[in-house]
Structures are given as C-alpha cells and as structure tokens.
Amino acid sequence: MPKPWTKERLQALSTHELQTLYGHARESNSPEADDIIELIFQNGLLDSIGGGLPRHNPTIQAIEKICRSPEGVGASINAAKAGEAPVAGVDPILRREVREYGYHDTTSWAGTFVADEMEAAGWVRKGRKSLPPNCVAKTAAFFVTKESA
Numbered sequence: 227m228p229k230p231w232t233k234e235r236l237q238a239l240s241t242h243e244l245q246t247l248y249g250h251a252r253e254s255n256s257p258e259a260d261d262i263i264e265l266i267f268q269n270g271l272l273d274s275i276g277g278g279l280p281r282h283n284p285t286i287q288a289i290e291k292i293c294r295s296p297e298g299v300g301a302s303i304n305a306a307k308a309g310e311a312p313v314a315g316v317d318p319i320l321r322r323e324v325r326e327y328g329y330h331d332t333t334s335w336a337g338t339f340v341a342d343e344m345e346a347a348g349w350v351r352k353g354r355k356s357l358p359p360n361c362v363a364k365t366a367a368f369f370v371t372k373e374s375a
Contacts, residue, residue, distance in 0.1 A: 344369045
C-alpha cells in the first residue's frame with residue numbers, strides 16, 4: 227500500500243513531479259485526489275514567486291473560462307443589477323465547478339476576470355463592496371451602469 231501524501235513528501239518532489247502529480251489529481255475525481263490538491267494548496271506548493279498561481283495554471287484558466295462564459299457574465303450582470311458586486315453572482319458557479327477556488331489568490335483572479343467582462347459590457351467601476359457571507363470571496367469591485375455613474 228502506498229504511503230499517504232504529506233507536506234514533506236510533496237516538498238521533496240521536483241517542480242515537474244509536483245506539477246505532474248497535481249495534473250493527475252485534477253483529472254481524478256476521488257477523495258484521495260481531493261486530499262492531494264488540498265495539501266498542495268494549503269501549503270502553497272504551486273505558488274509562483276510573486277505569491278500566487280500564475281495565469282497559465284489550469285486552475286486559473288478554469289476560473290477565467292467560467293468568468294468569461296455566457297453563464298458567468300450573465301450571473302455577474304444579474305448580481306450587479308441586484309445591487310451586489312458582480313463576483314457575488316459568479317462565486318457559486320466557481321465553487322461548484324473549480325474545486326481549488328478559494329485558495330490563495332484564486333478569488334483575486336476571478337475578480338480581475340469579472341471586472342474585465344463588466345467593463346466590456348459597459349458597466350462602470352465604483353469602488354469595492356463586501357460580498358454576501360455565503361461567498362468564498364470577501365470583497366470585490368462594485369459596478370453601476372453608465373447612466374448611474
């Protein structure tokens with residue numbers, strides 16, 4: 227029986243080995259894979275030197291795809307129309323679809339992608355706003371229509 231993964235075992239892997247293990251875990255849908263992913267993210271083992279996941283990371287790419295999808299943009303606009311920060315609309319979709327969402331700077335990346343889409347749709351940024359307690363992200367940019375700006 228293989229030894230369980232620990233922080234120390236993961237830290238002993240080369241960057242390539244760790245990325246390969248992470249890739250296999252992402253492709254697997256098992257409690258063991260979830261444990262590996264959680265250990266990797268809890269310990270910041272995939273973080274770039276700048277302190278977060280780089281844009282080319284599969285997790286960030288999955289977040290971007292959702293935030294820029296018709297469903298994600300629609301959820302963001304609906305949240306803004308309801309008086310919430312747009313991330314409040316896409317946050318539940320991200321929680322459902324991206325198991326690593328909420329670790330490190332994944333919420334910041336989501337906020338960046340959502341803000342890009344809101345501005346592209348003609349909305350105007352008006353500061354930051356706290357998100358509802360059920361959201362993983364805690365604060366995000368708040369947007370209003372051009373007419374309200």
